[in-house]
Amino acid sequence: MSKQKPIRHQTVGALQIDLVLENIFKYLKIKDVAVCRMINRHWGSVATPLFKGMISKVAVYFSLSRGQSDIDKYCDYVSTIGPDCVKYSNFTFYEPKNASLFLAKCGQHVATLTFQWVLSDSLELLMEILTSDEAPNLKTIEIADLSLDQRSETFLNNYAVTKVATQIKTISIKKCHTTTEIGQELFSRLFRMCPNLREAITWSQSEQVLHGLLGADRARNLSHLSLERMDRAILETLYRNKDQFHLKWLKIGHLHSIGGEQQFLGFLHVQANTLESFIVCAISNNLAGTGITFPKQMPNLKLLRLGLPRISGCAKYINLSTFLLDNWDQQSPSVWGLELPAGGLWPEHVQKLGHLFPNLKELSLGYQSGHALREIWTSFPGMESCTLCVGLDKTCNIDTAGFLKLDEILTGFSKKEMKKAKKMCGDIGKPRFGSITNLKHLRELTVHSGPFRRRDQGVRLNNDCVTDIGLSYALQKLEALKYLVIKGHSVSQKTVRDFCRVRDLYDDSSRGVLKLTSHPRSRYDSPHPMCMEDELNYVTT
Known part of the structure; x- marks a missing residue:
């Protein structure tokens, strides 16, 4: 029989384990912490004090193969950890059957439910979950794949709505496989059950969802509407019912409107006084005329994103002057976020944008020409976050005259001056041109290698890369910078280490991507909306 270890030795050993785990957790992503906490309660006790104040949104995923055992583990954790327990609010299930068992035990703190599949045989259970008293704080329902057959029609014809889900604020449907009749009937009933619905997100079958909203008289309540596409039929529906909508957020994945510019303008006119965010991810090549004409005044607009990459087959870029600038002449001081597509900007356009959005x-x-980029440094002096797309399409028809190399963007030195700087170890005085270092309030900079923010790869002239001189100069001048990502660099590890030490930054770089942040595995602050993923954007370029 082996000797029992002294109690003091056991305590020291446990403390050492906790210290090791604490260091591990510092470098884990929040989602990793969620997994660890479910696997081992001891890990959870270490993670809780570290992350209790940081966790805002964590999705706990219960898989199909181990779903029930994971559910039991989590419920045991909630019931035994005590006051230090972090009660997650966002959960993903394979289908509603698993969720109903979970809600009976842990439904009080659930705010978001996501289902991978909702089929005809689980439709009734979904309706029961929506109106269940076991999830009083449930605000959001997300369905990844809704697939219904003729059995659903029989159920819907016989189903009577006896309770309403007053707590539901958001319904999101990714994929929808069903007939038009069944889809419209389901959405109409689903929305009718949710009298306080504020947000509708559809990634497919946008027309069915739209008719369901109107049929249930829920369009008047909506503040957020996200549509995967807008074609002529959807635009006509919106225009006919424009007075029912008073939106704060409008997002369109693909704009496929043919000759509907005036109808779109009419719809936007009604939304002009309430709209705060307007996003178009992509535009088709068959859009006639100006594309989008904006109301002359949108007093509450804060975020304008026109990503507009070319859909496959589109042979030209949007004429941005015709598309936006010629129709807008009123200052919009409320706008804080702007995204614009590749090409089309001249220095005078940038000056006007600076006037419109002070x-x-x-x-x-x-991607823009060097002449336009240089104007940006003076037109937006208060800028805090900047994403520059510096790659070109292989078939790009943008004039590359005045093309700036990456080091020129960061320093303002000309090509000749950069060559001289490399020979003299960087000491050549002040640059002749302005550079991004003029932006004294800049806290976040991303230099992206594609022609669009959503495209990963583009073509760089002469295999251009950021060098030690460019990075050193930029970091010395940009004193407010807390987050830097550069895709395409030849910066030495020594330079990175030196600046991380001096500026108290963390090196989270990977192969080919330089990434410096103020905190391990996280941003310096909450993620900027400009850097969020466009989930509705299925553009392939």
Whole structure:
């Protein structure tokens, strides 16, 4: 029989384990912490004090193969950990059957439910979950794949709505496989059950969802509407019912409107006084005329994103002057975020944008000429976040005259001056041109290698890369910078280490991508909306 270890030795060993785990957790992503906490309660006790104040949104995923055992583990954790327990609010289930068992045990703190599948045989259970008293704080329902057959029609014809789900504020449907009749009937009933619905997100079958909203008289309540596409039929529906909508947020994945510019303008006119965010991810090549004409005044607009990459087959870029600038002449001091597509900007356009949006904080630009870029440094002096797309399409028809190399963007030195700087170890005085270092309030900079923010890869002239001189100069001048990502660099590890030490930054770089942040595995602050993923954007370029 082995000797029992002294109690003191056991305590020291446990403390050492906790210290090791604490260091591990510092470098884990929040989602990793969620997994660890479910696997081992001891890990959870270490993670809780570290992350209790940081966790705002964590999705706990219960898989199909181990779903029930994971559910039991989590419920045991909630019931035994005590006051230090972090009660997650966002959960993903394979289908509603698993969720109903979970809600009976842990439904009080659930705010978001996501289902991978909702089929005809689980439709009734979904309706019961929506109106269940076991989830009083449930605000959001997300369905990844809704697939219904003729059995659903029989159920819907016989189903009577006896209770309403007053707590539901958001319904999101990714994929929808069903007939038009069944889809419209389901959405109409689903929305009718949710009298306080504020947000509708559809990634497919946008027309069915729209008719369901109107049929249930829920369009009047909506503040957020996200549509995967807008074609002529959807635009006509919106225009006919424009007075029922008073939106704060409008997002369109693909704009496929043919000759509907005036109808779109009519719809936007009604939304002009309430709209705060307007996003178009992509535009088709068959859009006639100006594309989108904006109301002359949108007093509450804060975020304008026109990503507009070319859909496959589209042979030209949007004429941005015709598309936006010629129709807008009123200052919009409320706008803080702007995204514009590749090409089309001349220095005079940038000057006008600076006049239109004097309080702009965040800018994301598709590839532009050097002349336009240099104007940006003076037109938006208060900018805090900037994403520059510096790659070209292989078939790009943008004039590359005045093309700036990456080091020129960061320093303002000309090509000749950069060559001289490399020979003299960087000491050549002040640059001849302005550079991004003029932006004294810049806290976040992303230099993206694609022609658009949503495209990963583009072509760089002469295999251009950021060098030690460019990075050193930029970091010395940009004193407010807390987050830097550069895709395409030849910066030495020594330079990175030196600046991380001096500026108290963390090196989270990977192969080919330089990433410096103020905190391990996280941003310096909450993620900027300009950097969020466009989930509705299925553009392939």
